[in-house]
Amino acid sequence: MTQSAASRRQFLKTSAAAAAGLAVAPAFIPSTAFGANERIVTGHIGLGGQGRGNLGKFVKNAVAICDVDSKHAQQAAKIVKDKAGTECEIYGDYRKVLDRKDIDAVVISTPDHWHALPTIHACEAGKDVYCEKPLTLTVVEGRKIVDAARSNKRIVQTGSQQRSSSNFRKACELVRSGYLGKLQQVLVGIPGPNHPGEPDPISEPPAELDFDFWLGPAPKRPYVKNHVHYHFRFFWDYSGGQMTNWGAHHIDIAHWGMGVDDSGPLSVDGKATFHPKGWHDVTETCRITYVYPNDVTMILGQGQKDIPGGTTFIGEKGKIFVNRGKFVATPDEIGKIELTSSDVHLYDSNHHHNNFLDCIKSRELPICDAEIGHRTATACHLGNISCRLGRKITWDAKSEKIVGDDSEATALISRPYRSPWELT
Incomplete structure (x- = not known):
């Protein structure tokens, strides 16, 4: 997918990052002067379920596979061999992938606590980055990633692929063009945790897993089988x-x-429930009220019957509900509106992974640039912080600080790293 000149111009006009002066395409020739048909060479870090899914989108580009679980790595290398007919080098340490001069970009699909360091180190090594969402584990990590991308003139695409789906773009264009009238409220519905159940007993990690490297900057913990791989997402450490x-x-x-x-939001006020037996330490249910500028309220609900899964925009003249494969406008006529040249036309991408490859060549910012991924992740983190504290917090989006003398909340926008790992 190659963006049209019109869509590129419109993106520079409408992108919030561009408005902040951060989205200026770097005026330099990349290390590889890509021709129209020249292959972009990728290395892949983290090859669990999502990692293998991403690998499938770049299978003809892949030359290196890295995972601390050797079984995952071997499965991924076999995918490349079967689908592309090429051999991949296998690594257990992502830094060895970054040392390779022939690799143009890396695809990071690790657990969340392993997003920031490989992304920053990749930028410093001159690699472009596709990193899965959420971009970060903490707010502070996000600003570090953006700074690394900008200072090293790197393309960083966040794996929030819904931006590259036409139904989501249509909904946002109608809202931004004013067809709902003044936007009043946004509802965001998320599912409950499909957690692994009662914890497995503490045991020795399997031979194929370098568990200490899997933990990385996270606190030292004993190995529990159903706390790793897919289930990492239900534990606050990761x-x-x-x-x-x-x-x-x-x-x-x-x-x-x-x-x-x-x-971002001006304030965040969340209430949540947690597992009564502590089988995991993230929210079971929650209801979080975010207040944004221009008197727009966003309410995120988990396990809330009045908030459907997906995103609902509510304005003076109607509402639009959008989710994967779904678009419902009320009244129906809103959904039938054809945008005119004077309406807001947002960044047009119809393939998230190809958009990344296109931007590596053009050096234009991708549809879900690091700044965008960081701001989205920040809203998620602030919601979790408010829920964990059980009270409202006030946020200054410009300075990216919690307002007031709130040391307890401020401590949660970053986390200490376990030695020898450092976020610098």
Whole structure:
């Protein structure tokens, strides 16, 4: 997919990141002067379920596979061999992938606590990055990633692929063009945790898993089988539950429709329930009220009957509900509106992974640039912080600080890293 000149011009006009002066395409020739048919060479870090899914989109580009679980790595290398007919080198340490001069970009599909360091190190090594959502584990990590992308003139695409689906773009364009009248409220619905149940007993990790490297910067913990791989997302050390899993998708669309990709909420007030036996430590249910500029309220609900899964925009003249494969406008006529040249036309991408490859060649910002991924993840993190504290917090999106003398909340926008790992 190659973006039209018109869509590129419109993106520069409408992108919130561009409005903040951060989205200026770097005026330089990339290390590889890509021709129209020249292959972009990729390395892949993290090859669990989502990692193998992403690998399938870049299978003809892949030359290197890295995972701390050797079984995952071997499965991924076999996918490349079977589908592309080529051999991949296998690594257990992502830094060895970054050392390779022939690799142009890396695809990071690790657990959330392993997003920031490989992304930053890749930027410093001159690699472009496709990183799964949520972009970060903490707010502070996000700003570090954006800074690394900008200072090293790297393309960083966040894996919030709903932005590259036409139904989500249509919904946001109608909202941004004013067809709902003044936007009043946005509803975001996320599912409950499909957690692994009662914890498995503490045991020795399997031979194929380098568990200490899997933990990385996270606190030292004993190995529990159903706390790793897919289930990592239900434990605070490594993730933020469905808030950072599905919330990162649906809040991303809410932000796009509200036009706040370069900012964030003014306040966040969340209430939540947690597992009564402590089988996981992320929210079981929650209801979080975010207040944004221009008197727009976003309510995120988990296990709330009045909030459907997906994103619902509510304005003076009607509402639009959008989710994967779904678009419902009320009244129906709103959904039939054809946009005119004077309406808002948002960044037009119809393939998230190809958009990344296109931007590596053009050096234009991708549809879900690091700044956008960071701001979406920040809203998720603030929701979790409010729920964990059980009270309202006030946020200054410009300075990215919690307002007031709130040391307890402020401490939660970052986390200490376990030695020898450092976030610098």
